[in-house]
Amino acid sequence: MQTNRNGKWLEFIVPLEWDNLSIESILKDKWKVPKKLMHEFRMEKAVRINGEFINWTIPLSSGSVFEIAIFRNEDYGVIPQDLSIEVLYEDDHLLVINKIAGIETHPNAEGQMNTLANGVAFHYQQKNEYHRVRHIHRLDKDTSGALIFAKNALSHVMLDRLLNERRIKRTYYALVHGVIHSSSMIINEPIGRDRHHPTRRRVSKSGQPAITKVKVLKTFTKEKMTLIQCSLETGRTHQIRVHLSSIGHPLIGDILYGGKPIFKRQALHAGKLTFTHPFSEECLEIIAPFNDDPPILQKFSEQTHGN
Incomplete structure (x- = not known):
């Protein structure tokens, strides 16, 4: 249309x-x-x-x-801050940012700064646009990659629906401990809260259904690492991290779930988004380049740029 x-x-x-x-x-x-x-x-x-x-x-x-x-001036809802964000896609309805690792998606307390939402508000301000900052989904603080923001209330509800109906396909790349010998697998295990830890999740029979599809891209036998591609059939908190840890292959750098701090961050990157634009009905495939320090780049970036 x-x-x-x-x-x-x-x-x-x-x-x-x-x-x-x-x-x-x-x-x-x-x-x-x-x-x-x-x-x-x-x-x-x-x-x-x-x-x-x-x-x-x-x-x-x-x-x-x-x-x-649907286009009206709104309060940003957060304090604008210049964080030099990387824009992957933008039109009148939505904005896709390549989030760097080490910052939260949005403030968790009034007045909090140094979140991606603050950077998005500054981006709008520089364009003389006044939209409430509305994230459609989240990425963990130490996860990088593509993240969608809606620029008006109608696009927000329509993108939310696409997400809830699993029509926004999110492809992740991860570097995990150990060599995975299978070429692919499906992890179908429910995830719930860990009653012994305020932020951690765990595989639990009483948890919510969670399905992660895994494809092996490359193995590093000497380093005992595997580069994988993950896609989510569900969107539970920490889903990829919990599922991979549960099968004995935690993310490298993910200390919370058993990974070793070989890198300064967990090796997880949201590398691609595929969905149909809610208004134009155009099929969008948005690639988020991996931009991080050289130690990860050598094993990680070559594959994520090429898939």
């Missing part, structure tokens, strides 16, 4: 397959807009058809101009 921005309005031509649908059915059934946001759009008269405000239940004709006011 081709869309156009006109000030605060997002415009598009109602396609043939949406002929006879109403405003209400497009928002509710096609875009799955939650009731609270639907109510806000109603109260703010945020939808027009051919420049006019009409009843939301009237059937629309294909070829009509659908306008919805």
